[in-house]
Amino acid sequence: MDDTRCATSSVSKGCFVFKPSNKKRKTSLTTADYFNAGLKDVEDGSVRFETSQSLWQEMKLETEQLQEELNKKLFDSLIEFLRKSQSEFQREKNEWSCRTKSSEIPAAALVLGVNVTDHDVTLKSLSEILLASVTPYVASLQSKECPGIKQLLQKLLVQLMGQVADVELDSDEEKQVQVSQRRKRCPMASLCGWYHSITKTNLTRSKKRTSSSFQHLLFPPVVVILKDMECFTPKVLQDFITISSLYSQELPLILLFGIATSPMIIHRMLSHSVSSLLCIELFQSVSCTQHLGTVINKLLLTTQFPFRMSGKVLQVLTNIFLYHDFSVQNFIKGLQFSVVEHFYSQALSVLCCHLSEAKKRLKSLSHNQCENIRQLPSFMSYVDLQDSDSQIKLLTSDSFLKDEAKILLEDLHAYHENYIPVLKCLHEFTCCLPKYPLGKQIRELHCACMEKNVWESEEYMSAFELLRMLAKDELMATLQKCVEILNSSSSKQLSNTLKKLEEFLARFECLEGSVSSEEHLKDGNTSPRKALQKRTNLYHLQKTLLELKESRRSKKLNNFEALRLEVVTFLDSLVRDYLVPPETKTLHEILYFSSASTLRRHLNAAPRTALHMALNNPYCYLKNEVLKSDGGVISNLAPDICIAYRLHLECGRLINLYDWLEAFTTVVTATERTDSDSMASRQVDEVIHARFIRAVSELELLGFIKPTKLKTDHVARLTWGGC
Structure with a gap:
C-alpha cells in the first residue's frame, strides 16, 4: 500500500488489514460558520446571521x-x-x-x-x-x-x-x-x-x-x-x-x-x-438611472425594511454607479454587502428587525448586550441629558434600560414613518424648480437631509425663494400629489398635516381674485407712473422715483400671494420638524449602517495600492511571521516575485537584467552563503535562474516592466517614475 501511515515492517509479502482511524473527518464550513468565526458570542451571531439572511431574502424578492x-x-x-x-x-x-x-x-x-x-x-x-x-x-x-x-x-x-x-x-x-x-x-x-x-x-x-x-x-x-x-x-x-x-x-x-x-x-x-x-x-x-431611483424608493425609502443606510454610505454606492459602471445589479450587490457587514460588525443588530420582533428580543437581552447599548455614542449623549436619578438607573439597572430602550426604538421607527412621506412631499415641491437647487432625484435630497440640517444650507434657502414665486396651477398640482403621498402613509402623526394640506387645496379652489383690491392698488400706483410721463426737473423726478419705490415696498399682498406664503411657511415647519438627520436620534446605530470607509475599501478598491502593498510587504496578505521585515530588509523566504519587485524598486529607469539576477541570487541564497565560497559555487544555479525568469515574467504581465530596444540586456520600468 502507498500510504505511509499503513506501512508494515514485515519482510514477507501479503495482505494486511488496517482499521480506519477514529479521527473525525473535517466537515465543510457553511456560510453561517464563516459569519460566526470572528464573533465573541456564537449564539448571538447565529441569530444575527439568520436575521440578515431573512431580511435580504425579502429585499431580494422585492428587487x-x-x-x-x-x-x-x-x-x-x-x-x-x-x-x-x-x-x-x-x-x-x-x-x-x-x-x-x-x-x-x-x-x-x-x-x-x-x-x-x-x-x-x-x-x-x-x-x-x-x-x-x-x-x-x-x-x-x-x-x-x-x-x-x-x-x-x-x-x-x-x-x-x-x-x-x-x-x-x-x-x-x-x-x-x-x-x-x-x-x-x-x-x-x-x-x-x-x-x-x-x-x-x-x-x-x-x-x-x-x-x-x-x-x-x-x-x-x-x-x-x-x-x-x-x-x-x-x-x-x-x-x-x-x-x-x-x-x-x-x-x-x-x-x-x-x-x-x-x-x-x-x-x-x-x-x-x-x-x-x-x-x-x-x-x-x-434607463438605468430611472431603474436605480425605483430601487432606492422601494428598498430604502420605505418602512417595509428596518435596515437603513447613512448618507455617506449611500453616496459611495451612487458614486460607484454614476462614475464607474451604471450597473443597478452592482448597486444591489453593494446593498447586500452593507446588510451583511452591518449585522456582522454591529453587536446590537439583533434588534434590526421589525418593531414587534425587536420588542420581543429586547426583553431577552443579556447583560453584555445591555452594556453594548450603554456604550453606543447616541445613547451616551442621551444619558447626559437626563437627570441624575435616571442616569443612575440607565447605567445600573438592566430592566430600566430595556424599558427605556423600548420607548426609544418606538420613537426611532416613528421617525422613519414620518421622515419618508415628508421627504417625498419636499421632493415634489423642489424637483420642478429651475436648476434643481436641492437635486433632481430624490436620492440627492435624501443624502442632503441625512448629512446635516438641510434648512441651514444655501441650496434650501434658494429653493424656498423660488417656491414663493410658484404659479397657482403648479402649486395646486404639487399639493394634490402631497395629499396622495400622505394618504398612502401609515403615520398617525401626519393626519393633521394631511387635513391642513386638504384645507389649503380647498382654499385655493374657492379662491377668487379680489378684483376690487387689485383695482385699488392699480389706481394708487397710477399717480407716480403718470407723473413720470410728464415733463419735470431732476428734483421732481427723484422724488417721484422714491415714491414709486416706497409704494412697491408697502404693496399689500393679494389673497393668492398670502395663501402661497402660508403654504411655503407650513412646508418649512414640516421640514424642520420631521427631516432632522438620523444621527440626532438615539439608538440609530442599531438600524443604520454608516461604515462608508469599509464599503469603499471593498467595492471601490485601488488596485495599484493593493499590488504595491502585496508585493512590497507580503506579510499583510500571507500573515506569515517569518515574512516580517524591519528597516527595509528583504527576506529570502518571501515569494520570488516579491524579492524581484523589491529589488526593482532600487533601480532607475533602465534595469540591467544581469545585475538584477545577481542581486536576486544574493538574496535567495543569503543563508547558504559563507565567506569561503569559491567562485565556482557563486555561479548562478539553474533553478534560481528559472525562478528569476518566472518572477520577471510575472512582473511584466502585471505591467511593472517592459522590454526596451535601447539596450538588449535591459528592461524599462513602467511605474513609479518609470517611462
Whole structure:
C-alpha cells in the first residue's frame, strides 16, 4: 500500500488489514460558520446571521418583482412583435411563402443602455419568457464565443438542435437528427431540415387534437439573440445575415440585437446591402438611472425594511454607479454587502428587525448586550441629558434600560414613518424648480437631509425663494400629489398635516381674485407712473422715483400671494420638524449602517495600492511571521516575485537584467552563503535562474516592466517614475 501511515515492517509479502482511524473527518464550513468565526458570542451571531439572511431574502424578492415590473412593458411589446412576425409565415402545400417579397429577416434592435453588466439579467429573463409563451427555439449568442462564422453557426445549431429531446421525437427521427448533426458541419440547410422534421411531427400530432389553442405552436419562430452586438466582428454578422436571408422563406428566423450604445451601430457595422435584408424595429428599455431611483424608493425609502443606510454610505454606492459602471445589479450587490457587514460588525443588530420582533428580543437581552447599548455614542449623549436619578438607573439597572430602550426604538421607527412621506412631499415641491437647487432625484435630497440640517444650507434657502414665486396651477398640482403621498402613509402623526394640506387645496379652489383690491392698488400706483410721463426737473423726478419705490415696498399682498406664503411657511415647519438627520436620534446605530470607509475599501478598491502593498510587504496578505521585515530588509523566504519587485524598486529607469539576477541570487541564497565560497559555487544555479525568469515574467504581465530596444540586456520600468 502507498500510504505511509499503513506501512508494515514485515519482510514477507501479503495482505494486511488496517482499521480506519477514529479521527473525525473535517466537515465543510457553511456560510453561517464563516459569519460566526470572528464573533465573541456564537449564539448571538447565529441569530444575527439568520436575521440578515431573512431580511435580504425579502429585499431580494422585492428587487426581482421590481425588475419584472420595469421590463413588463418592454417584453410585452417584444412578444407582440415576435407574434406579428410569426404570422407572416404560412405553411401551404408543403412550401414556405413569406409575405415580404424581398426576403427580409425580422429584427428587433433592443437598446439596453450602457450598463452592460445588467444585460445578462434582462436577456435571461427575456429568454425564459420567450421559451414559456412564444417559441421553444431560442438561441443566445455572445461575441466571445463566435470569433468566426463557423463558430457562430456551430453554437447556433448546438443550442437549437440540442433541444430535440424536449420535442418528443420518435427514436428513428432522433437518430436521423443525430446522424445529420455529425455528418454536416453546421450549415443552415441542416437547421432547415431539422426544423421541417420537427414541425412535421408536431403537425401530425396536432391533427389528432380538437383544441385550436395549439395552432400557433405548429410553426414557432426561431429566435436568435445576439447579446452584445457591438462586440461582434462586422464580417461575421454580415455573413450570418446574408446566409440567413437565403433561407428566410424556409425558416422563420427572427433576430434580436442587444445594443448598449445607439441603434445607429447597426448601420455602422453592416453595409447597406446587408442592412437592407433586415426589417428592423426599435425597442427601448428603462434607463438605468430611472431603474436605480425605483430601487432606492422601494428598498430604502420605505418602512417595509428596518435596515437603513447613512448618507455617506449611500453616496459611495451612487458614486460607484454614476462614475464607474451604471450597473443597478452592482448597486444591489453593494446593498447586500452593507446588510451583511452591518449585522456582522454591529453587536446590537439583533434588534434590526421589525418593531414587534425587536420588542420581543429586547426583553431577552443579556447583560453584555445591555452594556453594548450603554456604550453606543447616541445613547451616551442621551444619558447626559437626563437627570441624575435616571442616569443612575440607565447605567445600573438592566430592566430600566430595556424599558427605556423600548420607548426609544418606538420613537426611532416613528421617525422613519414620518421622515419618508415628508421627504417625498419636499421632493415634489423642489424637483420642478429651475436648476434643481436641492437635486433632481430624490436620492440627492435624501443624502442632503441625512448629512446635516438641510434648512441651514444655501441650496434650501434658494429653493424656498423660488417656491414663493410658484404659479397657482403648479402649486395646486404639487399639493394634490402631497395629499396622495400622505394618504398612502401609515403615520398617525401626519393626519393633521394631511387635513391642513386638504384645507389649503380647498382654499385655493374657492379662491377668487379680489378684483376690487387689485383695482385699488392699480389706481394708487397710477399717480407716480403718470407723473413720470410728464415733463419735470431732476428734483421732481427723484422724488417721484422714491415714491414709486416706497409704494412697491408697502404693496399689500393679494389673497393668492398670502395663501402661497402660508403654504411655503407650513412646508418649512414640516421640514424642520420631521427631516432632522438620523444621527440626532438615539439608538440609530442599531438600524443604520454608516461604515462608508469599509464599503469603499471593498467595492471601490485601488488596485495599484493593493499590488504595491502585496508585493512590497507580503506579510499583510500571507500573515506569515517569518515574512516580517524591519528597516527595509528583504527576506529570502518571501515569494520570488516579491524579492524581484523589491529589488526593482532600487533601480532607475533602465534595469540591467544581469545585475538584477545577481542581486536576486544574493538574496535567495543569503543563508547558504559563507565567506569561503569559491567562485565556482557563486555561479548562478539553474533553478534560481528559472525562478528569476518566472518572477520577471510575472512582473511584466502585471505591467511593472517592459522590454526596451535601447539596450538588449535591459528592461524599462513602467511605474513609479518609470517611462
